[in-house]
Amino acid sequence: AQSVTQLDSHVSVSEGTPVLLRCNYSSSYSPSLFWYVQHPNKGLQLLLKYTSAATLVKGINGFEAEFKKSETSFHLTKPSAHMSDAAEYFCVVSVPWGSYIPTFGRGTSLIVHP
Amino acid sequence: SAVISQKPSRDICQRGTSLTIQCQVDSQVTMMFWYRQQPGQSLTLIATANQGSEATYESGFVIDKFPISRPNLTFSTLTVSNMSPEDSSIYLCSVVEGGDTEAFFGQGTRLTVV
Numbered sequence: 311a312q313s314v315t316q317l318d319s320h321v322s323v324s325e326g327t328p329v330l331l332r333c334n335y336s337s338s339y340s341p342s343l344f345w346y347v348q349h350p351n352k353g354l355q356l357l358l359k360y361t362s363a364a365t366l367v368k369g370i371n372g373f374e375a376e377f378k379k380s381e382t383s384f385h386l387t388k389p390s391a392h393m394s395d396a397a398e399y400f401c402v403v404s405v406p407w408g409s410y411i412p413t414f415g416r417g418t419s420l421i422v423h424p
Numbered sequence: 425s426a427v428i429s430q431k432p433s434r435d436i437c438q439r440g441t442s443l444t445i446q447c448q449v450d451s452q453v454t455m456m457f458w459y460r461q462q463p464g465q466s467l468t469l470i471a472t473a474n475q476g477s478e479a480t481y482e483s484g485f486v487i488d489k490f491p492i493s494r495p496n497l498t499f500s501t502l503t504v505s506n507m508s509p510e511d512s513s514i515y516l517c518s519v520v521e522g523g524d525t526e527a528f529f530g531q532g533t534r535l536t537v538v
Contacts, residue, residue: 342526344526344527346529352531353516353529353530353531353532354516354529356526359526361526400466400467402527404520404527411455411457411469411472412457412518412520412527413469414459414466414467414468415466416465416466417465417466
């Protein structure tokens with residue numbers, strides 16, 4: 311079985327400051343990990359994914375995440391927040407054996423202040 | 425990457441009625457999933473719909489309430505039956521292609537039950 315825990319329900323930052331959204335996972339097998347973003351009244355968009363290649367993954371819009379097996383973490387970062395980054399972010403784990411069912415974290419709401 | 429067309433995009437329905445949501449994919453996929461996203465919540469898996477077999481429902485979801493059809497590798501429907509206001513949610517169709525583990529999502533169906 312797999313699960314994912316997003317440690318913060320809300321993260322508030324000022325525009326131009328760094329962003330850190332935390333995610334820990336649990337999986338019996340080597341997982342694939344993803345970050346999705348959902349802007350208000352919009353669909354889900356893939357930001358980046360880790361699928362057992364490089365542990366530091368770069369995504370769209372300046373986001374990146376680092377897979378740390380020893381810490382079972384996959385935190386999302388961005389050096390400088392922009393107002394347009396305000397959205398809901400979901401960490402997702404999928405196991406490439408068996409059913410591939412994507413399991414979602416509860417989501418982290420990123421608030422960006424001017 | 426798979427492109428998913430989901431219909432309707434939104435609907436307002438009377439309690440006690442049923443709504444069928446359609447999900448059309450532009451490529452053949454084995455695994456298709458239906459999720460529910462209640463207001464302010466994360467995505468919860470309703471069921472996995474694989475072509476040629478009965479849908480597999482997650483705990484808390486039953487076939488009588490959420491019947492699913494999967495007649496071929498590019499299409500599925502989810503019906504929300506005997507609706508109540510508690511069924512007001514966004515319903516999303518998702519697919520995983522081939523050996524990839526990335527999930528692709530439809531834009532969702534925003535359902536309001538009055």
